Amino acid sequence: xxxxxxxxxxxxxxxxxxxxxxxxxxxxxxxxxxxxxxxxxxxxxxxxxxxxxxxxxxxxxxxxxxxxxxxxxxxxxxxxxxxxxxxxxxxxxxxxxxxxxxxxxxxx
Amino acid sequence: xxxxxxxxxxxxxxxxxxxxxxxxxxxxxxxxxxxxxxxxxxxxxxxxxxxxxxxxxxxxxxxxxxxxxxxxxxxxxxxxxxxxxxxxxxxxxxxxxxxxxxxxxxxxxxxxxxxxxxxxxxxxxxxxxxxxxxxxxxxxxxxxxxxxxxxxxxxxxxxxxxxxxxxxxxxxxxxxxxxxxxxxxxxxxxxxxxxxxxxxxxxxxxxxxxxxxxxxxxxxxxxxxxxxxxxxxxxxxxxxxxxxxxxxxxxxxxxxxxxxxxxxxxxxxxxxxxxxxxxxxxxxxxxxxxxxxxxxxxxxxxxxxxxxxxxxxxxxxxxxxxxxxxxxxxxxxxxxxxxxxxxxxxxxxxxxxxxxxxxxxxxxxxxxxxxxxxxxxxxxxxxxxxxxxxxxxxxxxxxxxxxxxxxxxxxxxxxxxxxxxxxxxxxxxxxxxxxxxxxxxxxxxxxxxxxxxxxxxxxxxxxxxxxxxxxxxxxxxxxxxxxxxxxxxxxxxxxxxxxxxxxxxxxxxxxxxxxxxxxxxxxxxxxxxxxxxxxxxxxxxxxxxxxxxxxxxxxxxxxxxxxxxxxxxxxxxxxxxxxxxxxxxxxxxxxxxxxxxxxxxxxxxxxxxxxxxxxxxxxxxxxxxxxxxxxxxxxxxxxxxxxxxxxxxxxxxxxxxxxxxxxxxxxxxxxxxxxxxxxxxxxxxxxxxxxxxxxxxxxxxxxxxxxxxxxxxxxxxxxxxxxxxxxxxxxxxxxxxxxxxxxxxxxxxxxxxxxxxxxxxxxxxxxxxxxxxxxxxxxxxxxxxxxxxxxxxxxxxxxxxxxxxxxxxxxxxxxxxxxxxxxxxxxxxxxxxxxxxxxxxxxxxxxxxxxxxxxxxxxxxxxxxxxxxxxxxxxxxxxx
Numbered sequence: 001x002x003x004x005x006x007x008x009x010x011x012x013x014x015x016x017x018x019x020x021x022x023x024x025x026x027x028x029x030x031x032x033x034x035x036x037x038x039x040x041x042x043x044x045x046x047x048x049x050x051x052x053x054x055x056x057x058x059x060x061x062x063x064x065x066x067x068x069x070x071x072x073x074x075x076x077x078x079x080x081x082x083x084x085x086x087x088x089x090x091x092x093x094x095x096x097x098x099x100x101x102x103x104x105x106x107x108x
Numbered sequence: 109x110x111x112x113x114x115x116x117x118x119x120x121x122x123x124x125x126x127x128x129x130x131x132x133x134x135x136x137x138x139x140x141x142x143x144x145x146x147x148x149x150x151x152x153x154x155x156x157x158x159x160x161x162x163x164x165x166x167x168x169x170x171x172x173x174x175x176x177x178x179x180x181x182x183x184x185x186x187x188x189x190x191x192x193x194x195x196x197x198x199x200x201x202x203x204x205x206x207x208x209x210x211x212x213x214x215x216x217x218x219x220x221x222x223x224x225x226x227x228x229x230x231x232x233x234x235x236x237x238x239x240x241x242x243x244x245x246x247x248x249x250x251x252x253x254x255x256x257x258x259x260x261x262x263x264x265x266x267x268x269x270x271x272x273x274x275x276x277x278x279x280x281x282x283x284x285x286x287x288x289x290x291x292x293x294x295x296x297x298x299x300x301x302x303x304x305x306x307x308x309x310x311x312x313x314x315x316x317x318x319x320x321x322x323x324x325x326x327x328x329x330x331x332x333x334x335x336x337x338x339x340x341x342x343x344x345x346x347x348x349x350x351x352x353x354x355x356x357x358x359x360x361x362x363x364x365x366x367x368x369x370x371x372x373x374x375x376x377x378x379x380x381x382x383x384x385x386x387x388x389x390x391x392x393x394x395x396x397x398x399x400x401x402x403x404x405x406x407x408x409x410x411x412x413x414x415x416x417x418x419x420x421x422x423x424x425x426x427x428x429x430x431x432x433x434x435x436x437x438x439x440x441x442x443x444x445x446x447x448x449x450x451x452x453x454x455x456x457x458x459x460x461x462x463x464x465x466x467x468x469x470x471x472x473x474x475x476x477x478x479x480x481x482x483x484x485x486x487x488x489x490x491x492x493x494x495x496x497x498x499x500x501x502x503x504x505x506x507x508x509x510x511x512x513x514x515x516x517x518x519x520x521x522x523x524x525x526x527x528x529x530x531x532x533x534x535x536x537x538x539x540x541x542x543x544x545x546x547x548x549x550x551x552x553x554x555x556x557x558x559x560x561x562x563x564x565x566x567x568x569x570x571x572x573x574x575x576x577x578x579x580x581x582x583x584x585x586x587x588x589x590x591x592x593x594x595x596x597x598x599x600x601x602x603x604x605x606x607x608x609x610x611x612x613x614x615x616x617x618x619x620x621x622x623x624x625x626x627x628x629x630x631x632x633x634x635x636x637x638x639x640x641x642x643x644x645x646x647x648x649x650x651x652x653x654x655x656x657x658x659x660x661x662x663x664x665x666x667x668x669x670x671x672x673x674x675x676x677x678x679x680x681x682x683x684x685x686x687x688x689x690x691x692x693x694x695x696x697x698x699x700x701x702x703x704x705x706x707x708x709x710x711x712x713x714x715x716x717x718x719x720x721x722x723x724x725x726x727x728x729x730x731x732x733x734x735x736x737x738x739x740x741x742x743x744x745x746x747x748x749x750x751x752x753x754x755x756x757x758x759x760x761x762x763x764x765x766x767x768x769x770x771x772x773x774x775x776x777x778x779x780x781x782x783x784x785x786x787x788x789x790x791x792x793x794x795x796x797x798x799x800x801x802x803x804x805x806x807x808x809x810x811x812x813x814x815x816x817x818x819x820x821x822x823x824x825x826x827x828x829x830x831x832x833x834x835x836x837x838x839x840x841x842x843x844x845x846x847x848x849x850x851x852x853x854x855x856x857x858x859x860x861x862x863x864x865x866x867x868x869x870x871x872x873x874x875x876x877x878x879x880x881x882x883x884x885x886x887x888x889x890x891x892x893x894x895x896x897x898x899x900x901x902x903x904x905x906x907x908x909x910x911x912x913x914x915x916x917x918x919x920x921x922x923x924x925x926x927x928x929x930x931x932x933x934x935x936x937x938x939x940x941x942x943x944x945x946x947x948x949x950x951x952x953x954x955x956x957x958x959x960x961x962x963x964x965x966x967x968x969x970x971x972x973x974x975x976x977x978x979x980x981x982x983x984x985x986x987x988x
Contacts, residue, residue, distance in 0.1 A: 023139065023142075024135065024139055025139045025142065025143055025161070028161070034160075034163075034164060035160075035161045035162075035163065035164020035165070035167075035168070036163060036164040036166075036167035036168070037164075038164065039164055039165070039167070039168035039171075040167065040168055040171035043168070043171065043172060043175070047175070047180075055134075066138075066141065066142070066145070067134070067137060067138040067141050068134075068138060069135075069138045069139065069142065070131070070134070070135040070138065
């Protein structure tokens with residue numbers, strides 16, 4: 001599976017999205033990675049089919065007098081890849097504290 | 109600081125590819141808005157933080173830009189292009205076949221150019237090898253063969269060479285192979301030997317695959333007879349026996365020991381030798397011969413010696429020899445040049461012309477496919493508009509279209525390479541003899557590399573302009589016109605392309621026409637001999653068995669007499685050289701009682717009684733040789749008509765006496781007993797030189813061509829001929845069995861081949877141009893259906909519409925024709941050297957080409973014109 005080639009940063013981003021973090025800037029906050037890393041990682045994950053992006057309903061957004069935001073969700077394939085990647089990273093010591101040991105929830 | 113953020117977002121917008129731009133910019137704007145509006149209160153995000161985050165926007169845009177050129181996206185384009193091509197099988201197959209023709213022809217010709225011109229000779233440091241020859245301006249010798257004694261003096265005195273090797277050569281640049289008969293077990297078989305000096309292989313820097321090559325002690329006669337076999341001969345006749353070294357083989361009735369076998373890839377240009385053997389000359393005699401010239405040389409330059417230095421060294425030696433031997437070496441000079449150049453010779457120009465012609469074919473193919481693509485692009489406006497609407501930028505569209513072109517070119521190249529394999533096999537068979545190393549032409553890595561480059565260049569040439577045009581004028585607005593209608597720009601572009609195609613075709617057609625006309629002129633030149641009903645074959649007598657000249661002469665006399673007795677044979681005779689095959693040897697000419705005459709380079713040919721009538725050569729005066737002309741009777745000769753006219757303009761020929769060396773008390777005078785009509789000697793185009801026929805009993809060759817004249821099919825007599833020859837000596841093999849017509853044909857092989865090839869290219873070009881023109885006119889008619897409908901509705905007659913459309917096509921053809929004819933007049937001058945009695949501006953050719961193209965143009969336009977004239981005005985108007 002190509003998930004084995006995911007970089008550490010991409011796994012972090014994917015993990016954050018799996019955790020329910022939906023927007024680009026929020027992913028940056030959660031992962032503490034810079035925007036120049038997070039956004040290309042998001043685009044690459046979407047290209048490879050691990051996450052899927054959607055636009056908020058514009059009617060609702062305009063009703064709230066704000067621009068609609070783009071949000072990301074993990075796909076089933078993304079969940080598999082993430083599980084694989086986490087296993088791999090956990091096998092390494094020391095494990096980075098930022099990783100949660102909770103089982104990954106798929107939202108796709 | 110907010111300004112910096114805006115600037116960074118603006119920069120990112122400029123960078124991000126059009127396809128992603130909308131989403132990218134909405135996402136960043138929204139995130140920044142939220143961060144600013146919502147986040148500011150909650151997290152206290154500063155404007156510095158926002159500016160830092162915006163740096164990521166630029167990096168993100170750059171990543172997306174890079175992503176557009178990633179392999180995955182390009183593969184996506186490739187898949188898309190393949191799908192598009194599959195959906196238009198008509199367009200795709202025409203484009204593929206056109207490109208396959210163009211690229212395949214180029215690959216085939218390049219494989220020949222590579223083998224003949226570019227590939228280095230397969231020897232050690234081939235660029236250090238040179239050929240040395242003799243010159244003599246008064247005798248018009250520019251590249252003469254070398255006399256043995258001079259050769260040995262060069263060896264002894266030169267300081268510029270590692271060594272000088274030699275081999276038996278000829279006036280043509282090819283080595284002169286000796287014919288021999290493989291005797292012993294089984295049927296006698298003709299084999300061909302190249303006679304070489306002992307250091308021949310050493311100078312070339314090649315070693316034998318088995319055994320060894322010659323030792324210096326084996327160079328001359330009367331040492332042990334030794335042979336080095338070619339790989340082909342060893343495999344064919346010795347069944348590849350690994351223990352062959354040391355065995356003996358019976359050749360010409362004598363035993364010779366095999367000392368070596370050369371590697372499979374060894375060959376010497378122009379000489380398909382079965383084996384190599386030392387020169388077979390008595391050493392003291394060899395060292396004394398300064399008058400006869402029959403050797404060619406291969407020398408290896410000493411380290412650090414340049415060609416110029418070697419030339420100066422050789423000029424010094426030639427000067428010394430001229431002073432020491434004024435009798436034989438007067439004005440005898442030396443020339444030298446690289447061995448590779450020596451073999452390429454005139455072939456370079458011919459091959460480059462061929463490469464030029466085939467490149468024109470490729471250009472025409474490119475123009476055709478470009479025109480097809482332009483036609484297609486007008487039909488694809490809708491599809492391209494959708495892609496623009498979906499955010500594809502110009503660069504992306506351009507790439508997509510060029511990928512299509514590359515796929516077409518690669519497909520064409522793949523098909524073309526397959527065709528090239530077949531074409532090269534055919535070329536190797538069909539090409540005339542005398543092109544060195546043509547047999548080594550093959551579709552190898554070099555040719556594949558060339559083809560790949562040609563395919564990429566081709567894709568750019570035919571793909572770029574249509575892609576540029578298609579990607580440029582399209583906007584999302586084009587969606588509205590339904591993708592109909594050709595734009596005037598693309599039609600004009602296509603017309604220009606077709607005119608260019610026509611012009612290129614004209615150049616090829618004129619070139620082919622000139623060669624064809626020259627060939628027809630040449631073919632109509634009478635060869636002197638009567639070709640119909642003539643059969644000829646060669647016999648080479650084994651030296652061991654026929655060492656005695658008298659015995660050889662008796663063999664030929666008896667054979668000829670027996671052949672004359674075969675039922676159906678009207679005449680038979682033998683000659684040392686057939687018409688159109690050159691001459692045996694040359695000498696000086698002195699005439700008794702005419703001290704003012706000193707003819708040089710007089711040609712000699714030994715014949716038997718009956719040869720003149722067997723060849724259909726009229727005896728103008730005097731008599732033929734008879735059985736009474738023997739080695740002990742009065743020396744006699746028959747002269748050709750040119751000699752009689754040149755030296756005896758008063759017509760008083762018979763009974764006059766000639767000598768072939770400066771008159772002295774020991775001179776042998778020969779009486780002229782007859783004058784024969786001229787036969788062509790060096791080819792139909794060459795003028796006949798003065799020539800003397802000697803009776804074969806007084807100048808006995810050991811190889812002769814027998815000519816039998818008969819009624820009916822000449823080949824029918826072959827079994828009877830074999831029987832009669834076997835009755836004289838059953839160990840003798842006949843070879844080169846041909847009709848006299850084939851002899852004439854072989855002399856025209858080069859001219860026929862060039863005319864054939866160029867005509868093939870020209871016909872291909874004509875066909876491509878006609879197809880291209882048809883495509884453009886058909887497309888124009890489709891685009892003009894409404895206009896034509898209006899014209900018809902307003903009362904225009906159908907014939908007027910027909911004329912209008914045909915004229916539309918003809919205009920393009922005439923424009924191309926005019927340019928093409930002008931270009932031809934300028935370009936065909938380079939071909940003048942290949943033309944016989946045909947001017948490069950031959951009006952018949954130019955007019956014929958003009959008419960052929962105009963007719964082809966009219967035909968190509970006629971079909972769409974007919975369709976146009978049948979347009980139903982009501983339907984075409986309603987369609988709007």
